[in-house]
Amino acid sequence: MNFIVSTWAIVVKDVRSELRTRYALNALLMFVVTSVATILFALRDDELSPEILSGMFWVVIFFTAMSGLSRIFVSEEERGTTLTLQLVASPSVVYFGKLLFNSGLTLILSSAVTVLYVVVFPAFVIKSPLIFGFTVFLGSLGFASAATIIAAVIAKANTKGTLYPVLSFPILIPLLMTVMKSTARALDGELFTAALGEFQILVSYLLVMTAGSYLLFDYVWKE
Amino acid sequence: MNTKMIIGGLVILVGIVLGTINFLDSNVEYGDFADARRIQKKIQVKGEWVRDRESSFNTEKIQFTFYLKDDSGEISKVVLDGGRPNNFDLAASVVVKGKYSGDYFHATEILTKCPSKYEGRTGVMKKQS
Amino acid sequence: MESGGHSMNRVTITAHDVAKDFNRRQIFRDISFSLSLPSSLAITGKNGAGKSTLSKILAGLIGSTRGSITYTLNDKQVGIEKFKHSIGFVSPYLNLYDEFTALENLQLLSRIRATTQQNEGRMKDLLSLVNLWQRRDDLVGTFSSGMKQRLKYAFALLHNPNVLILDEPTSSLDEEGIEFVQRIVRQQKEEGVLIVATNDKEEAGWCAKEIHVGMPER
Amino acid sequence: MKAVKYLSIILVTFVIIAGIAIPMVPEPQSLFEFPIIPGLEDKARNIFFHVPVAWTSVLGFLVALYYGFKYLRTKNLDYDIQSVSSAGLGMMFCLLATVTGSIWAKFNWGSFWNWDPRETSIFILLLIYGAYFALRSALGSDEARARLSAVYAILAGLTAPFFIFIMPRIVGGLHPGAKGDTSGSTPVAQLHMPPNMRFVFFVSLIGFSLLFIWLLNVRIRAARVEHQLSIKDH
Numbered sequence: 001m002n003f004i005v006s007t008w009a010i011v012v013k014d015v016r017s018e019l020r021t022r023y024a025l026n027a028l029l030m031f032v033v034t035s036v037a038t039i040l041f042a043l044r045d046d047e048l049s050p051e052i053l054s055g056m057f058w059v060v061i062f063f064t065a066m067s068g069l070s071r072i073f074v075s076e077e078e079r080g081t082t083l084t085l086q087l088v089a090s091p092s093v094v095y096f097g098k099l100l101f102n103s104g105l106t107l108i109l110s111s112a113v114t115v116l117y118v119v120v121f122p123a124f125v126i127k128s129p130l131i132f133g134f135t136v137f138l139g140s141l142g143f144a145s146a147a148t149i150i151a152a153v154i155a156k157a158n159t160k161g162t163l164y165p166v167l168s169f170p171i172l173i174p175l176l177m178t179v180m181k182s183t184a185r186a187l188d189g190e191l192f193t194a195a196l197g198e199f200q201i202l203v204s205y206l207l208v209m210t211a212g213s214y215l216l217f218d219y220v221w222k223e
Numbered sequence: 224m225n226t227k228m229i230i231g232g233l234v235i236l237v238g239i240v241l242g243t244i245n246f247l248d249s250n251v252e253y254g255d256f257a258d259a260r261r262i263q264k265k266i267q268v269k270g271e272w273v274r275d276r277e278s279s280f281n282t283e284k285i286q287f288t289f290y291l292k293d294d295s296g297e298i299s300k301v302v303l304d305g306g307r308p309n310n311f312d313l314a315a316s317v318v319v320k321g322k323y324s325g326d327y328f329h330a331t332e333i334l335t336k337c338p339s340k341y342e343g344r345t346g347v348m349k350k351q352s
Numbered sequence: 353m354e355s356g357g358h359s360m361n362r363v364t365i366t367a368h369d370v371a372k373d374f375n376r377r378q379i380f381r382d383i384s385f386s387l388s389l390p391s392s393l394a395i396t397g398k399n400g401a402g403k404s405t406l407s408k409i410l411a412g413l414i415g416s417t418r419g420s421i422t423y424t425l426n427d428k429q430v431g432i433e434k435f436k437h438s439i440g441f442v443s444p445y446l447n448l449y450d451e452f453t454a455l456e457n458l459q460l461l462s463r464i465r466a467t468t469q470q471n472e473g474r475m476k477d478l479l480s481l482v483n484l485w486q487r488r489d490d491l492v493g494t495f496s497s498g499m500k501q502r503l504k505y506a507f508a509l510l511h512n513p514n515v516l517i518l519d520e521p522t523s524s525l526d527e528e529g530i531e532f533v534q535r536i537v538r539q540q541k542e543e544g545v546l547i548v549a550t551n552d553k554e555e556a557g558w559c560a561k562e563i564h565v566g567m568p569e570r
Numbered sequence: 571m572k573a574v575k576y577l578s579i580i581l582v583t584f585v586i587i588a589g590i591a592i593p594m595v596p597e598p599q600s601l602f603e604f605p606i607i608p609g610l611e612d613k614a615r616n617i618f619f620h621v622p623v624a625w626t627s628v629l630g631f632l633v634a635l636y637y638g639f640k641y642l643r644t645k646n647l648d649y650d651i652q653s654v655s656s657a658g659l660g661m662m663f664c665l666l667a668t669v670t671g672s673i674w675a676k677f678n679w680g681s682f683w684n685w686d687p688r689e690t691s692i693f694i695l696l697l698i699y700g701a702y703f704a705l706r707s708a709l710g711s712d713e714a715r716a717r718l719s720a721v722y723a724i725l726a727g728l729t730a731p732f733f734i735f736i737m738p739r740i741v742g743g744l745h746p747g748a749k750g751d752t753s754g755s756t757p758v759a760q761l762h763m764p765p766n767m768r769f770v771f772f773v774s775l776i777g778f779s780l781l782f783i784w785l786l787n788v789r790i791r792a793a794r795v796e797h798q799l800s801i802k803d804h
Contacts, residue, residue, distance in 0.1 A: 002466045009463040013449075016460070020451045080447035084507075086413050087441055088465045090433045092227070149725065153718050157708035166704050170697040171725055174732035200245040201735060207238030212728045215231040216721045219642050223414040223714070235728070242735045308680065335679075375712045376647060376801055417645060417713075 006089055010097025014072065023075065028068040028109055035060050036116050047123050054183035057117055058176055061110050061143070066165040069105065069147040072098045073155035086222070095217040099210070103144040110140045127189025131182060135195070138202035139179035145206055146171045149213035152220045175205050255293040259323040268293050268328065269318045272311070280307060291317060300327040308335050362426050363438055363514045363545060364388040365410065370419035372405055379405060380565045383419070389514060392541035394559035395549040401566030403549040404445065407519045410547060411441045437467045440513035442504045444520055450493035454484050454503050457492060462510055478506040481532060497524040505536065515545040521555060575784045581777030588770050589618035601766050616674045618770055622778035624667035627695060629782060630660015635727045638720030650716035651797065653723070654706070655789040659782060661699040668692055691733055698726045
């Protein structure tokens with residue numbers, strides 16, 4: 001019980017901190033707008049196939065997330081509040097609190113990208129909303145899971161910004177390949193059952209990454 | 224600490240088992256020409272090049288046309304966007320990716336598979352020995 | 353300062369041959385002692401000898417390279433995650449959140465700790481004690497370093513810790529600040545366990561025992 | 571270790587000679603003749619080198635992961651020396667496997683790089699090795715470097731099963747073991763070779779593994795000496 005109360009208190013603390021500083025959210029949304037605008041400039045009137053659009057969809061999410069999700073640990077490390085947090089909470093509580101916050105942030109991010117894509121790309125028509133919804137939901141959670149533990153790792157390093165995508169990309173490739181595939185299915189208007197295999201992989205990835213991070217987090221968090 | 228290891232380990236195990244089950248029944252998305260005509264979507268068809276029917280290369284459209292016999296025995300015309308692959312003559316089997324349109328299969332990609340790699344002529348060798 | 357009617361638990365901290373390496377070089381080794389309340393210990397040594405490091409190890413914030421620390425709570429050995437809630441820690445390496453006010457910091461951190469109820473009365477007492485009650489709704493980011501140091505004391509004492517660990521206790525404090533630190537120290541060493549890591553002879557003198565860290569000269 | 575050293579040298583030398591010198595004839599009659607494989611011809615000889623080298627790069631990663639795990643358990647920095655030595659060696663073999671594979675692909679499939687599942691996997695392994703060393707160079711203290719790079723290696727290891735699950739679904743390919751290849755799921759399991767070729771192939775696997783063990787040992791000893799010297803310097 002205390003575990004849940006503490007974890008939630010960390011989320012509350014981070015949300016209030018984010019609302020006050022707007023550090024991650026503003027940067028994320030601006031990044032989305034600029035990257036989508038760049039794609040539009042490059043394309044002009046060319047129509048894109050569902051495969052390419054679904055790839056571009058996740059490319060934007062990947063790079064945007066790489067600009068913001070690491071804040072969750074880097075900000076604690078930079079301000080010297082890591083010890084404070086260590087003093088009041090166990091590593092597991094910190095991990096799950098930060099994971100929840102990052103998951104929320106990733107869900108907001110992918111929803112924003114979805115809305116933007118539907119508005120600006122005429123070819124981005126979600127023909128199977130159910131596949132699309134599940135893909136974005138499970139994909140965002142899995143994404144946040146891997147991104148959170150890598151964020152904790154790079155918070156201790158010297159070159160945080162450039163290192164983040166370098167370390168995250170190999171870990172995220174299986175996830176990215178799967179979500180691109182099932183997003184393409186959603187744009188193609190396939191039946192829900194066609195994407196069940198992808199969902200199974202996404203759930204499996206989410207479980208393995210979260211449990212693995214939970215076990216490894218102690219070693220990352222505590223010197 | 225130990226219960227933590229057990230919980231974490233179990234979840235990882237469940238995740239991997241889930242993935243393995245998925246892997247085991249992952250249906251390889253191959254079909255034959257009949258499937259391609261039916262679903263009218265992008266599909267992969269595996270088959271053998273029918274060497275005794277004509278094949279041609281259209282230099283204007285850069286399209287290579289040939290006939291392919293799929294695994295269920297149906298022979299169909301295939302139009303490939305692009306040139307004739309280098310080792311097309313040697314290929315034991317050919318995989319084409321694309322859609323059925325009208326009276327021919329329109330392929331956007333082609334994969335040529337060499338004769339089962341290192342088998343060589345073991346079959347012949349065995350018969351002789 | 354009142355301990356708020358909380359009865360003190362019986363606690364002991366025992367260090368067994370604790371050693372810490374950094375970049376493969378030993379900072380200190382063979383640190384052994386046992387403390388049970390009431391008692392007080394000064395950790396002394398030169399700059400870079402590892403006073404802060406040892407105090408962080410005792411607070412369970414970093415691990416030792418070799419050796420171990422054991423904690424008992426009411427005669428039962430407990431892990432650090434459980435014992436953490438009996439420790440109060442003040443250190444130059446520990447900062448509070450700049451984007452929250454003094455009061456919000458205390459509220460948010462005690463909510464994360466979750467073991468004790470939110471006690472607004474105690475927060476008021478502590479903020480008054482460190483002379484920050486008037487400034488409770490100001491962002492910590494606007495505080496001077498002395499005010500931040502005072503707030504750290506309020507945070508450290510918030511949950512009535514049995515063990516109080518102070519690293520450089522009077523850094524950036526004015527005379528009045530040093531006075532209240534001395535009051536806190538006096539009470540803590542009578543009722544609980546006090547550990548002070550310091551360079552200052554006078555501060556080391558607050559404690560009954562002294563341990564010297566650092567490697568012998570070669 | 572002496573025995574490992576000489577045995578690996580002998581075995582690898584044997585493989586080089588046998589793999590290159592044994593003639594390929596259309597209908598082999600004796601032990602010292604390999605069959606000609608239509609479409610591959612002499613290019614088939616690459617299997618004696620490319621596959622064992624690729625296997626060794628995976629071995630290097632697994633050994634690095636194992637010692638990383640041991641470091642986390644014991645906090646003994648000697649395990650980190652063993653872990654990073656193995657990773658360095660593994661990365662070298664990974665580069666070799668990429669190059670040999672890519673050249674072979676050029677002559678056999680017509681392009682150096684095709685994003686075939688196996689090519690994709692070795693590319694990802696290269697990325698992981700690269701990320702591992704980038705992380706190590708960005709960390710300040712030896713202890714943090716050992717701790718965090720071990721964590722990263724384990725995380726990367728956890729994603730490995732997914733590549734096995736996903737690859738066949740996503741991309742078809744030409745490499746043995748790719749989607750649609752009915753003859754087997756890995757190049758090693760799929761050994762429809764004549765017995766004498768299979769013998770050379772297995773000798774090569776063992777020879778390269780032993781070569782790896784010996785080189786790893788040399789690297790670890792050199793790294794230990796280097797660290798002792800750097801401590802004395804202070």
